[in-house]
Amino acid sequence: MAEQRSLAMITGASSGLGFEMAKLFAKDGYDLAITGSSDGIFEAAEELQKLGAEVYPHKADAATYEGVEGFWKFVSDFKRPVEAAVLNVGIGIGGGSFLETSLEEEMRLISINITGTVHTAKRVVKHMVPNGRGKILIVSSISATTPTPYETVYGPSKSFGFAFAESLREELRDTGVTVTALLPGATDTNFHDNAGMSNTQIGSSSKNDKELVAKQGYEALMDDVDHVFGGDEKTKKEGEGNRTTSETEKAAIHAEKTRPR
Numbered sequence: 001m002a003e004q005r006s007l008a009m010i011t012g013a014s015s016g017l018g019f020e021m022a023k024l025f026a027k028d029g030y031d032l033a034i035t036g037s038s039d040g041i042f043e044a045a046e047e048l049q050k051l052g053a054e055v056y057p058h059k060a061d062a063a064t065y066e067g068v069e070g071f072w073k074f075v076s077d078f079k080r081p082v083e084a085a086v087l088n089v090g091i092g093i094g095g096g097s098f099l100e101t102s103l104e105e106e107m108r109l110i111s112i113n114i115t116g117t118v119h120t121a122k123r124v125v126k127h128m129v130p131n132g133r134g135k136i137l138i139v140s141s142i143s144a145t146t147p148t149p150y151e152t153v154y155g156p157s158k159s160f161g162f163a164f165a166e167s168l169r170e171e172l173r174d175t176g177v178t179v180t181a182l183l184p185g186a187t188d189t190n191f192h193d194n195a196g197m198s199n200t201q202i203g204s205s206s207k208n209d210k211e212l213v214a215k216q217g218y219e220a221l222m223d224d225v226d227h228v229f230g231g232d233e234k235t236k237k238e239g240e241g242n243r244t245t246s247e248t249e250k251a252a253i254h255a256e257k258t259r260p261r
């Protein structure tokens, strides 16, 4: 009987970091269950299939309970052990002060970045622990290490992801299930445009290469590292430096990059 390939699931895999990580899994011999909210998820699946993987795309809105639960049902219906789960989906909101941004959009951000992450993690952990194995990657951000004025809700949502990953990692020690956090610096994806940040310094400046950042996250996951900053040396230095810089100072530096022009 042919040996079955390992199955990985990735949220937010239509484009950007999720899609780049999906390529790495496919090249390494994994089959993939992927989700996104647009038809782009089906185009992504076609591309990934060319790399030799069986790819199962699912279109759902990660901002809703039904969307998240529906993807989990889709995955679990394959009755295959999920060997790796990348909780990547996330959105930003910037381009204005907290006084100006929309409460409705910010509630949606919290649903995707925080509520959806907890929901997906609950299903994944309860599936992996009885199997005695599995790898979980939570995509946080370098924003988890600094206040983020003009993205006032986004940064704290990513701080949640980082602390959540590190907490879960400790709880799951000795279960065979590992948890890794990826903290990318600004990366060249659709993220900043979708976040309404084209009119900011960070939105228009050069960014980290998405293939590099995805590779760093993938390797950290495979090597069971607790967390990794994603990006070039400057980004890594910034992340490390944030540990010892005061919150007030970091807030002022961040505001320079994110204040709308």
Ligand SMILES: NC(=O)c1ccc[n+]([C@@H]2O[C@H](COP(=O)([O-])OP(=O)(O)OC[C@H]3O[C@@H](n4cnc5c(N)ncnc54)[C@H](OP(=O)(O)O)[C@@H]3O)[C@@H](O)[C@H]2O)c1
Pocket: 011, 012, 013, 014, 015, 016, 017, 018, 019, 035, 036, 037, 038, 039, 040, 041, 060, 061, 062, 063, 088, 089, 090, 091, 092, 112, 139, 140, 141, 142, 143, 183, 184, 185, 186, 187, 188, 189, 190, 191, 192, 194
């Ligand atoms: N790019 C950066 O500078 C940066 C830096 C630090 C951290 N991050 C984090 O990296 C992660 C990936 O972001 P990215 O940079 O790759 O952004 P991206 O290019 O905008 O990709 C976002 C992905 O999420 C999906 N998505 C968006 N809203 C969704 C929804 N409501 N339901 C289901 N899927 C949805 C999109 O697919 P559809 O279009 O099909 O919905 C797409 O696949 C996020 O968690 C982000 O916070 C990014």
